[in-house]
Amino acid sequence: MREISMERVNATREKMLDVVKSPTLTHAQKVANMANLADSLLEVLDLPEGLSGLLDKEITDGQCICDLSEGHAPLRPRYIVPDYARFMKEGSAFLELPPPSDLYEAINSLLILYKHVPSVTNFPVYVGQLDTLLEPFINDVDEETAHRLIRLFFTHMDRTILDSFSHANIGPSPTKAGRIILDVVGELEDAVPNLTMKVDPLLTTDEFLAAGIKAALHTAKPSFANHPMFDREFPGGDLCGKDQGAYVIASCYNGLPYGGGSFTLCRLILGNIAKRAKDADDYCTRVLPEVLDVMARYMDARIRFIVEESGFFENNFLAKEGLIHKDRFSAMFGLVGLAEAVNDLMAKEGKAEKRFGHDEEATALGVRIMDVIDAFNKEHRNPYCTISGGHFLLHAQVGIASDIDVSPGTRIPIGEEPEELIDHLRVLMRFHKYFPSGTGDIFPIDVTVHRNPDYVADIIRGAMKEGIRYLSFYSADSDVIRITGYLVKRSEIDKLEDGKNVKHDTTALGMGAKHNGKILERKVR
Amino acid sequence: MTHRAPVNRIIRFSSVDGPGNRTVVFLQGCNYNCRYCHNPETRALCCHCGDCVAHCPAGALKKDADGHVLYAYEACVFCDACIRVCPHDASPRIRSLTAKETFEEIEKQIPYIRGVTVSGGECTLYPSYLAELFRLCKELSLETLLDTNGTLDLFSRPALFDVTDGVMLDVKAWDARVHRALTDHGNGDVLRHMIALAECGKLHEVRTVVMPEMVDAERTVRQTARALAPYLHLYPVRYKIIAFRPAGVRKEYASFATPDPPYLAYLSDLAKSEGMREVILI
Ligand code: SF4
Ligand code: SF4
Numbered sequence: 001m002r003e004i005s006m007e008r009v010n011a012t013r014e015k016m017l018d019v020v021k022s023p024t025l026t027h028a029q030k031v032a033n034m035a036n037l038a039d040s041l042l043e044v045l046d047l048p049e050g051l052s053g054l055l056d057k058e059i060t061d062g063q064c065i066c067d068l069s070e071g072h073a074p075l076r077p078r079y080i081v082p083d084y085a086r087f088m089k090e091g092s093a094f095l096e097l098p099p100p101s102d103l104y105e106a107i108n109s110l111l112i113l114y115k116h117v118p119s120v121t122n123f124p125v126y127v128g129q130l131d132t133l134l135e136p137f138i139n140d141v142d143e144e145t146a147h148r149l150i151r152l153f154f155t156h157m158d159r160t161i162l163d164s165f166s167h168a169n170i171g172p173s174p175t176k177a178g179r180i181i182l183d184v185v186g187e188l189e190d191a192v193p194n195l196t197m198k199v200d201p202l203l204t205t206d207e208f209l210a211a212g213i214k215a216a217l218h219t220a221k222p223s224f225a226n227h228p229m230f231d232r233e234f235p236g237g238d239l240c241g242k243d244q245g246a247y248v249i250a251s252c253y254n255g256l257p258y259g260g261g262s263f264t265l266c267r268l269i270l271g272n273i274a275k276r277a278k279d280a281d282d283y284c285t286r287v288l289p290e291v292l293d294v295m296a297r298y299m300d301a302r303i304r305f306i307v308e309e310s311g312f313f314e315n316n317f318l319a320k321e322g323l324i325h326k327d328r329f330s331a332m333f334g335l336v337g338l339a340e341a342v343n344d345l346m347a348k349e350g351k352a353e354k355r356f357g358h359d360e361e362a363t364a365l366g367v368r369i370m371d372v373i374d375a376f377n378k379e380h381r382n383p384y385c386t387i388s389g390g391h392f393l394l395h396a397q398v399g400i401a402s403d404i405d406v407s408p409g410t411r412i413p414i415g416e417e418p419e420e421l422i423d424h425l426r427v428l429m430r431f432h433k434y435f436p437s438g439t440g441d442i443f444p445i446d447v448t449v450h451r452n453p454d455y456v457a458d459i460i461r462g463a464m465k466e467g468i469r470y471l472s473f474y475s476a477d478s479d480v481i482r483i484t485g486y487l488v489k490r491s492e493i494d495k496l497e498d499g500k501n502v503k504h505d506t507t508a509l510g511m512g513a514k515h516n517g518k519i520l521e522r523k524v525r
Numbered sequence: 526m527t528h529r530a531p532v533n534r535i536i537r538f539s540s541v542d543g544p545g546n547r548t549v550v551f552l553q554g555c556n557y558n559c560r561y562c563h564n565p566e567t568r569a570l571c572c573h574c575g576d577c578v579a580h581c582p583a584g585a586l587k588k589d590a591d592g593h594v595l596y597a598y599e600a601c602v603f604c605d606a607c608i609r610v611c612p613h614d615a616s617p618r619i620r621s622l623t624a625k626e627t628f629e630e631i632e633k634q635i636p637y638i639r640g641v642t643v644s645g646g647e648c649t650l651y652p653s654y655l656a657e658l659f660r661l662c663k664e665l666s667l668e669t670l671l672d673t674n675g676t677l678d679l680f681s682r683p684a685l686f687d688v689t690d691g692v693m694l695d696v697k698a699w700d701a702r703v704h705r706a707l708t709d710h711g712n713g714d715v716l717r718h719m720i721a722l723a724e725c726g727k728l729h730e731v732r733t734v735v736m737p738e739m740v741d742a743e744r745t746v747r748q749t750a751r752a753l754a755p756y757l758h759l760y761p762v763r764y765k766i767i768a769f770r771p772a773g774v775r776k777e778y779a780s781f782a783t784p785d786p787p788y789l790a791y792l793s794d795l796a797k798s799e800g801m802r803e804v805i806l807i
Binding site: 420421422425446448449451452454455457458459461462463465466525 | 537538540545546634635636637638639
C-alpha cells in the first residue's frame with residue numbers, strides 16, 4: 001500500500017468528524033459515509049498513468065472520467081445479482097435457511113437474503129425475478145391472502161431498502177404472481193423497488209402488457225425491456241426461469257448477467273472530453289481514444305483487485321454457496337453527455353445551429369462517436385469479463401445529481417426534445433443497440449392516455465421491433481416519477497425542500513436532479 | 526388513377542382518435558354547418574380572397590400572379606393568425622395530396638401505429654381518394670377508420686366499404702328538426718347508415734356533443750343506445766359523450782352554455798342502462 005500525506009489524513013479526519021456531527025444524515029447514511037471516508041485513505045490500485053488529470057476534478061471543471069464513488073479499495077463488486085432461484089431451491093447453509101415451502105416462507109427467506117446482498121449502495125440492486133420466484137407458491141393460499149402477503153412484502157422492501165437503485169423483474173410471460181405484483185405496486189405508489197417488465201412480442205400477452213402500462217401510468221413503474229434483444233446478448237440459457245433469459249435488469253436499468261453482476265462502473269464524460277479536442281476528427285481519432293484507454297486500464301486495475309486481492313469471491317457465502325459465480329461478472333463501461341459532446345464539436349466546426357437529435361449531421365456524429373467507443377471496447381480485453389467475451393459492456397449512465405449540463409447517456413437534453421414523439425424515438429433507436437448493460441429513455445405521458453393504454457402498448461411493441469432497448473413512461477400528473485432511472489416521490493422532494501427528513505437516499509438525488517437536470521420539464525407526450 | 530384531397534393536417538401519433546396509436550389525417554371541407562364546430566377553419570376551401578396574406582407574421586403566405594394564395598410550409602410558424610382572420614371558415618395552410626403521397630406520410634409511423642383514422646372537415650367528401658388511401662394502408666395491415674358525420678352511403682361505394690375497418694359516426698341529434706337547426710340538414714340518412722354499419726359490425730363508435738341549449742341530449746343518447754343495442758354483440762360500439770366547450774368555436778356560438786358534470790354523468794348512466802357497455806365522457 002502506498003504512503004499518503006499527513007495533510008490528506010487530517011483533511012479526511014475533519015470530514016469524518018463532520019459526518020459524525022451531521023444533523024441531516026440518518027444513522028445508516030453516517031455509517032456508510034464513514035466507511036467511504038476510511039476507504040478513501042487506502043491506496044492499493046495500480047492506477048494507470050494519466051488518470052489523475054482526467055479523474056480528480058469537479059465535473060464543472062473538465063472532469064473526463066468519473067468512478068461514481070466506488071472507493072479506493074473495492075471490497076465487493078459494484079452490482080451483485082444473486083441466483084435467487086437457486087436459493088429458493090436449496091436454501092442457504094450460511095443463513096441456516098431450508099428451502100421455503102410456502103408463500104410465507106418464500107417471502108420471509110427473500111427478505112432475509114436481501115439484507116446480505118452487498119452492493120455499492122449497501123442495498124441489494126436486484127431483488128429477483130419475483131413473478132417466477134413466487135409463482136410456485138401462489139396457489140397455496142387464496143388470492144386475497146396472496147395479495148395481502150405480496151403487499152406486505154413490497155411495503156417491507158420500500159421501508160428497508162433505503163434507496164431506489166433496487167430492482168425487481170417480471171415477465172415476459174404472464175403469471176398470476178406477476179399480475180398481483182402489478183396490482184400491488186399500483187396500489188402502494190411507493191418508489192422502491194424499481195420494477196421492469198420484460199416484454200417479448202410473442203410471450204407477453206396484450207392483457208399482461210396492458211396491466212403493466214396501467215400500473216406505469218399510475219405509479220411510473222414498471223419500465224419495459226426488450227426481452228429478445230437482451231436475451232440474444234446474454235448467453236447462458238434460461239437461468240432466470242422458463243423463457244426469462246440469463247440476464248436481469250438491476251439498479252436503474254442495468255442489463256447484467258444472472259448469478260453474477262458487474263465488478264465496476266466508470267463513466268466517460270463525453271462533453272468534457274470534447275472540450276479538449278479541436279474538431280470532430282481530432283476528437284474521434286486522438287482525444288477520445290486516449291481517454292478510453294486510460295478508463296479501460298483503470299477498470300482493469302479495479303477488477304484485478306476485487307478478484308485477486310479483496311478475497312470477496314473466496315469468502316463471501318453468496319459465492320461459496322453458488323448464488324453468484326465469479327465468471328458471470330462483467331463490468332460496465334459507462335458514458336454520459338453524448339449530446340453535449342456532439343453540440344460542442346459541431347460548434348467548433350462552425351455549425352452550432354445543428355443540434356444533436358435534430359440535425360442529421362449532428363446525430364450522425366453521435367453515431368460515429370459511439371462506433372469509436374464500441375470498436376475500442378471490442379478490441380480491449382479483460383481476463384475476468386469472460387461472460388461478455390472478455391470485453392466490457394457499454395452502459396449509458398443516467399447521471400448523478402451533481403451533473404450540470406450533462407445529459408444522461410445518449411439522451412437528447414431535456415428542453416430540446418423533438419416536437420414529435422416519433423422523431424424522438426427515431427433518434428434513440430440509433431443508440432440503444434450499443435448498450436447491453438443498459439440505456440433507457442423516459443416519457444411523461446399526457447393524462448388523457450389513461451383512457452387508451454393501448455396507445456402506449458403500440459409504442460412499446462413498435463419500439464421493440466425497431467431495436468429500442470428500454471422505455472419508461474409515467475403520467476404527467478403522478479406523484480411517483482422517474483428521475484433519470486430511479487424513482488422518487490414528488491411529495492418527498494417537497495418534504496426535503498422544506499427541510500424535513502426523508503427515508504430514501506435517492507430523494508436527495510432527485511432533488512438535485514430536479515434543479516440541475518430539469519427533470520420536471522421533460523416534454524409531455 | 527390517382528386521387529387527391531385537400532389535407533389540413535396530419536397528426537402522426539394520436540391517442541384519441543380510435544383504438545391504440547394511430548396516425549390521423551384531417552381533410553378540409555365539410556357539408557354540414559354545425560353551430561358548435563370546434564374547428565370551423567376546416568369547413569370551407571380557400572377562395573383565394575387574400576385577406577389572410579397581410580396578417581402572416583412569417584411571410585409564409587403570398588399571392589402569386591394568378592391571384593392564388595400560396596403557402597410555404599417551411600416558413601410557417603403555426604401562429605394561426607391566418608385562420609383567425611379568414612372570413613370564409615377556410616385555411617390557407619392546405620396541401621393537396623394524392624392518396625399515395627398521403628400514404629407515404631402515414632407509412633413513416635410504422636411500426637408504432639396500429640392504424641390510421643381519416644377525419645375532417647368531412648372526410649367522406651373524397652370517397653375515391655379514401656378508397657385508394659385505405660387500400661394502400663390495408664396492404665401493410667394498418668387498421669382503417671373513418672371519422673364522419675355519416676352522410677355518405679358507404680354501401681354505395683364498395684371500393685371504399687371493403688377497405689374500411691370501422692366508422693366513428695356522429696349522432697348530433699335524434700330529432701330531425703333539432704338536427705336541422707343545428708346543422709342545416711336532416712338526419713334520416715345518418716341514422717339509416719348508422720344502423721346499416723352496426724349490422725355489419727363496422728360501427729366502432731358513436732358520438733354526441735352535449736350542447737344543452739340546442740341539443741336534446743337525453744333523447745339522443747337514449748334513442749341511439751336503444752337503436753344500437755341489438756348489434757352490440759357484433760362489435761362493442763363505444764359511445765363518446767362530448768361536452769360542448771366554447772374554445773375554438775365561432776364567435777356567435779361561443780356564449781352557449783357548457784353542460785355540468787352531473788348531467789353528463791346522468792347521460793353516461795343512461796347510455797349504460799340502455800345496454801352500451803363502453804361509454805366515455807369527454
Ligand atoms: S399560421 Fe398562418 S399566419 Fe401564422 S405563420 Fe403560418 S401561414 Fe402565417
Ligand atoms: S384562407 Fe381565407 S382569408 Fe386566406 S385567402 Fe383563403 S379564403 Fe381568403
